[in-house]
Amino acid sequence: MNVTSAAQAILDAIKAIDFNWSTMEQADSTVIVAAALRAAADQVVQQEEPPANFLDVQVAAEIDQRRATRADFLAIADELEGLHT
Numbered sequence: 001m002n003v004t005s006a007a008q009a010i011l012d013a014i015k016a017i018d019f020n021w022s023t024m025e026q027a028d029s030t031v032i033v034a035a036a037l038r039a040a041a042d043q044v045v046q047q048e049e050p051p052a053n054f055l056d057v058q059v060a061a062e063i064d065q066r067r068a069t070r071a072d073f074l075a076i077a078d079e080l081e082g083l084h085t
Contacts, residue, residue: 005043006040006043009042010040010043012039013036013038014032014035014036014039016035028083030080030083033077033080034076034078034080037073037076037077037080038073038074038077040073041070041077045066045067045070045073046070047070048063048066048067049063
């Protein structure tokens with residue numbers, strides 16, 4: 001199966017979830033979804049910081065929006081992982 005590197009990163013994150021081979025029990029679905037959200041955030045809205053001497057207000061606002069979107073993805077993942085503990 002050919003998939004993009006972004007899709008592959010999400011699949012890899014899901015495959016990395018603990019699987020107990022002795023009991024054949026997979027990790028809680030919320031943990032799987034959280035891993036997929038984190039991988040999606042890494043692929044779609046990568047972490048970025050504007051340069052220290054950056055003065056372009058429009059571009060800075062766009063970076064802030066992307067950072068907020070990433071934070072939203074990660075907050076959902078944190079909430080889902082919190083359900084598992």
